[in-house]
Amino acid sequence: MRTLRDIPELRETLGAYRRRGQRIALVPTMGNLHAGHLALVEAARRHGDVVVATIFVNPLQFGPNEDLDAYPRTMVDDQAKLEEAGCDLLFAPDTAMLYPRGMDEQTRVCVPAVSEGLCGGARPGHFDGVSTVVSILFNLVQPDTACFGEKDYQQLAVIRKLVEDLHFPVEIVGVPIVRAEDGLALSSRNGYLAPDQRAIAPLLYQTLCELRDALEAGEPVTASLGAGLARLRENGFEPDYLELRGLDLAPVDESTRDAVLLAAARLGPTRLIDNLTLTLPR
Numbered sequence: 371m372r373t374l375r376d377i378p379e380l381r382e383t384l385g386a387y388r389r390r391g392q393r394i395a396l397v398p399t400m401g402n403l404h405a406g407h408l409a410l411v412e413a414a415r416r417h418g419d420v421v422v423a424t425i426f427v428n429p430l431q432f433g434p435n436e437d438l439d440a441y442p443r444t445m446v447d448d449q450a451k452l453e454e455a456g457c458d459l460l461f462a463p464d465t466a467m468l469y470p471r472g473m474d475e476q477t478r479v480c481v482p483a484v485s486e487g488l489c490g491g492a493r494p495g496h497f498d499g500v501s502t503v504v505s506i507l508f509n510l511v512q513p514d515t516a517c518f519g520e521k522d523y524q525q526l527a528v529i530r531k532l533v534e535d536l537h538f539p540v541e542i543v544g545v546p547i548v549r550a551e552d553g554l555a556l557s558s559r560n561g562y563l564a565p566d567q568r569a570i571a572p573l574l575y576q577t578l579c580e581l582r583d584a585l586e587a588g589e590p591v592t593a594s595l596g597a598g599l600a601r602l603r604e605n606g607f608e609p610d611y612l613e614l615r616g617l618d619l620a621p622v623d624e625s626t627r628d629a630v631l632l633a634a635a636r637l638g639p640t641r642l643i644d645n646l647t648l649t650l651p652r
């Protein structure tokens with residue numbers, strides 16, 4: 371696996387693949403790779419002849435009081451994991467390579483409506499940062515396919531709309547959430563959890579599972595969500611949100627059947643997100 375850090379070299383290398391008629395599958399990440407990321411690489415291998423991963427901790431999607439500086443950077447480990455997983459090329463630019471004018475002057479992409487509320491409400495500007503960097507990566511790599519995790523459910527919805535609205539010729543593949551044995555969704559930020567917090571963390575997923583069972587059995591939505599929030603708070607979580615939405619993230623109404631429970635909650639300084647789909651009874 372080759373690691374490239376600059377744009378001209380990336381374009382030249384990808385041009386050669388394209389001239390040979392090879393399909394390119396992209397896996398964008400922020401690094402500190404775990405089995406969730408490697409599931410994206412596996413999906414990419416099924417969808418393309420050449421797998422290109424990117425590692426870039428994107429300052430544009432972090433708020434002023436978020437963990438940009440603390441975010442784990444583990445390049446040597448990540449390269450070994452990608453190589454082992456069958457990735458062909460890693461693009462790992464620095465900030466000046468992607469944003470040569472600096473943050474303030476950077477042209478931005480905004481995907482309205484679907485970026486609002488949920489994580490977009492708790493992290494203002496976050497999805498503009500994601501949409502901007504993903505647009506840049508799509509323009510640089512020009513992939514046939516790009517793989518994203520369903521753990522970041524709203525992000526996936528934002529990217530699907532971005533691709534439609536800006537007519538990117540890229541097929542978006544959503545990859546199911548990879549979990550630890552106790553149910554906790556794998557995430558780089560799990561590494562911030564102290565042992566006592568790590569022991570409590572699976573309760574987020576357990577709460578979603580219990581809520582799913584209650585809602586599928588016809589329990590009332592508002593009261594069930596209220597009980598879920600109370601359970602999280604009693605156990606030391608500070609929830610940002612716990613919501614039931616349609617699969618397209620529209621609010622639910624009497625006609626909604628397929629739906630998704632979405633949650634974000636902080637345990638100390640660590641922000642965890644998770645989601646679970648379900649079918650509401652008639």
Ligand SMILES: Nc1ncnc2c1ncn2[C@@H]1O[C@H](COP(=O)(O)OP(=O)(O)OP(=O)(O)O)[C@@H](O)[C@H]1O
Pocket residue numbers: 398399400401405406407409410517518519520521522545546547548549555556557558559560
């Ligand atoms: N457990 C997981 N299962 C499936 N996909 C995942 C999982 N964790 C992350 N991904 C996906 O990997 C891609 C890169 O995510 P990222 O590098 O931010 O990892 P992360 O572990 O989610 O980190 P963070 O803690 O910052 O949320 C995204 O498409 C994300 O949805």
Ligand SMILES: CC(C)(CO)[C@@H](O)C(=O)[O-]
Pocket residue numbers: 398399400426428431500503504522525
């Ligand atoms: C898609 C992404 C790589 C853009 O920085 C990031 O938001 C992530 O890791 O999910």
Ligand code: BAL
Pocket residue numbers: 400431522525
């Ligand atoms: N996994 C999405 C990237 C972020 O939280 O900034």
